[in-house]
Amino acid sequence: METIALLADGFATSLSPINLMIVILGVTAGLFIGAMPGLGSVNGVAIVLPLTFIVPPSSAIILLAAIYYGAMYGGAVSSVLLGIPGASTAVATTFDGRPMAQQGKAGLALIAAAVASFVGGTISVILFTAFAAPLADLALAFGPAEEFALVLMAFTTFVGLGGDDKLKTIVMICLGLVLSTVGLDLISGQPRLVFGDLPGFYAGISFLVLAIGVYGIGEVLYTIESSRTSPQVTPAKITLSELKAGFRAMNRLWKTMSFGSFMGFFVGMLPAAGATPASLMAYGMARQSSKEPETFGKGNIEGVAAPETANNAASTGSLLPMLTLGIPGSPTTALLLGGMVMWGLVPGPMLFIEQPDFVWGLISSLYTANLAAVLINIALIPLFVWALRMPFTVLCAIVMVLCIVGGFAPSQKMHDVWLIAGFGVAGYLLRKAEYPLAPLVLALVLGPLMEKSFRQTLIAEQGNVLAFVERPLSGTFIALAVLFFALPFIKYLRKSARQKVAPAE
Amino acid sequence: MLVADRVIAVALMALSIxxxxxxxxxxxxxxxxxxGPGGGAFPFxxxxxxxxxxxxxxxxxxxxxxxxxxxFDRVMIIPVVSVITALVVTIALIPIVGAYVAIPLFLLWYLKIYGRHGWLLTAPIVIGTPVFIFFFFEATLKILLPKGVTEPWFFPLYAMFF
Known part of the structure; x- marks a missing residue:
């Protein structure tokens, strides 16, 4: 009951004219960013973050969250109309969305995607509201030892549960953590890793510089290479009868959509998982439990609904650990976390006590963003068809300029602009060589917290390393971290054991 | 692919050393x-x-x-390298000739020469982008971009907005 009262107070914040305008603006911008092939929520948030200085901090976070939300909706648009996923999170949407478009049912597919996103978003925001306060209460008991153990666990999920090469994941985590130590030592205040005493490095490497480099410049370079020719845009028009047909079809899919929402929410909370695997899992489950699995991949509306509910639910799910524990569940929420820290709103349980207006304003804005997104999405479909015809070079040129200017603005140093260019090229090459970039960004954001909590614990416990395992909560996290880290080895051993028994396999 | 994989691995090893x-x-x-551990322990x-x-x-x-x-796809290496070169040249030019010369030049190169678009599309973007940037960053946010030798040109504009 207390939660409902707090939420009602939150609506008083988020329904104020300025915040409502910000939500609508953010969702619309997010829809377009998400709809552009190659650009997803993480690129949108990285590129737009420096521009949000124009509004007060709490509104800036609402704006970024709205962009995040809008981009999750928008991803489906290019999946259906171009057959190219707008972001990796919308890959599963192409499986049935593209065939539907080729059969002349592009409008129906887009309506299905929007409605499914709305259902996924709404169910997950309700779950979010229910879990946020209890989780924040639990997190109040956390000391530095628990913080360290939790961050360690977050990184080991990338090794144990992530789909990428294990060694490459470890390299990226370490690289991010080492880059986060550049600048002045947190405890002794001495400069370290300042590379030939370059004054620019004394301030450390901002997460924003890495994010704009990797997700702005790097993404543009990657897309230049992968899409030289302009793809064909499938026309889509929305009529009233199509809307009705869409809603009727969706009404039969409640089971698929609610399953996708719940699963997406919980998968989204894990740092290594997130929206892409959640949507693929939801697609697979929908096909398995379907009475006619052979129609999947040939334009089944259920194949659009399942991944779209899951990826929206996952994006909400990844906000939960970010806001309550201060541990982001995805690269996009890592950027939100970095932005909040920059504005002095440090996420974590204390935020719920010190800034309840802001926290509940943000949570309630997710409800309004969700509603705004579904309405704007359906209304603007003709505009998307037009926008997707925009030549790719125009988009790339403007993104590059925004990266240069946006990278300069926060610190006003050319040093950071050079770093952005460097990270952009390096990120592009690493991505081509199949190094995962999400753990790199997460490590840079979480590095200072990890080192500080580690060293604080050891100072407080007079150098007793066992302090991390002796405390029950931190001990549990460490045990889970060890398990996640060992998972690939266990799998490997079991596989080789099975191969010995049955060599024919 | 195998060679590139090795080169990148060696580069990362060198970086860590x-x-x-x-x-x-x-x-x-x-x-x-x-x-507890010293200041160099974590990075080391x-x-x-x-x-x-x-x-x-x-x-x-x-x-x-x-x-x-x-x-690398041989056909694609030229566009990627030329965009990176243009980016580096633009950033190098910003402190010398100013952002309001370097950025339009970059856009002009990207759209007209690299993208082969017509003037009808190129001109509005080349002119409109710096105008937007000026009003957004300088007039509204009071963040001054580097202007290099073009600084004196902006004195009348400063007088109007500050």
Missing amino acids: YFMVHAVELPIGWEGSSG WLSLIMLLAAGGILARSFLQEGHSGPF
């Missing part, structure tokens, strides 16, 4: 009896893990059959 060399400038061991030991993991990637590339296919 470079980090380690710099990290030892601060204590990397235990600070006294109760102080993590760089060591990175070195070992990158070394593992390199070693593995000699044991395994490589992925087929080249790392």
Whole structure:
């Protein structure tokens, strides 16, 4: 009951004219960013973050969250109309969305995607509201030892549960953590890793510089290479009868959509998982439990609904650990976390006590963003068809300029602009060589917290390393971290054991 | 692909050794009896893990059959390299001739020469983008972009907005 009262107070914040305008603006911008092939929520948030200085901090976070939300909706648009996923999170949407478009049912597919996103978003925001306060209460008991153990666990999920090469994941985590130590030592205040005493490095490497480099410049370079020719845009028009047909079809899919929402929410909370695997899992489950699995991949509306509910639910799910524990569940929420820290709103349980207006304003804005997104999405479909015809070079040129200017603005140093260019090229090459970039960004954001909590614990416990395992909560996290880290080895051993028994396999 | 994989692994190994060399400038061991690890410990030991993991990637590339296919598509390497060059030239020009010359030049090159678009599309973007940037960053946010030798041109504008 207390939660409902707090939420009602939150609506008083988020329904104020300025915040409502910000939500609508953010969702619309997010829809377009998400709809552009190659650009997803993480690129949108990285590129737009420096521009949000124009509004007060709490509104800036609402704006970024709205962009995040809008981009999750928008991803489906290019999946259906171009057959190219707008972001990796919308890959599963192409499986049935593209065939539907080729059969002349592009409008129906887009309506299905929007409605499914709305259902996924709404169910997950309700779950979010229910879990946020209890989780924040639990997190109040956390000391530095628990913080360290939790961050360690977050990184080991990338090794144990992530789909990428294990060694490459470890390299990226370490690289991010080492880059986060550049600048002045947190405890002794001495400069370290300042590379030939370059004054620019004394301030450390901002997460924003890495994010704009990797997700702005790097993404543009990657897309230049992968899409030289302009793809064909499938026309889509929305009529009233199509809307009705869409809603009727969706009404039969409640089971698929609610399953996708719940699963997406919980998968989204894990740092290594997130929206892409959640949507693929939801697609697979929908096909398995379907009475006619052979129609999947040939334009089944259920194949659009399942991944779209899951990826929206996952994006909400990844906000939960970010806001309550201060541990982001995805690269996009890592950027939100970095932005909040920059504005002095440090996420974590204390935020719920010190800034309840802001926290509940943000949570309630997710409800309004969700509603705004579904309405704007359906209304603007003709505009998307037009926008997707925009030549790719125009988009790339403007993104590059925004990266240069946006990278300069926060610190006003050319040093950071050079770093952005460097990270952009390096990120592009690493991505081509199949190094995962999400753990790199997460490590840079979480590095200072990890080192500080580690060293604080050891100072407080007079150098007793066992302090991390002796405390029950931190001990549990460490045990889970060890398990996640060992998972690939266990799998490997079991596989080789099975191969010995049955060599024919 | 295999060669590129090895080159990147070696580069990452070199980078981690470079980090380690710099990290030892601060204590990397235990600070006294109760102080915990020193300021250089975190970067040093993590760089060591990175070195070992990158070394593992390199070693593995000699044991395994490589992925087929080249790392760079020969047709695509020219556009990527030319965009990177244009980016570097633009950033280098910003402190000298100012953002309001360097950025339109970059857009002009990208749209007209690289993208082969007509003037009807190029001109509005080349002119409109700097105008938007000026009003957004300088007039509204009071963030001044570098202007280099073009600084005097902006004095009348400053007088109007500040």
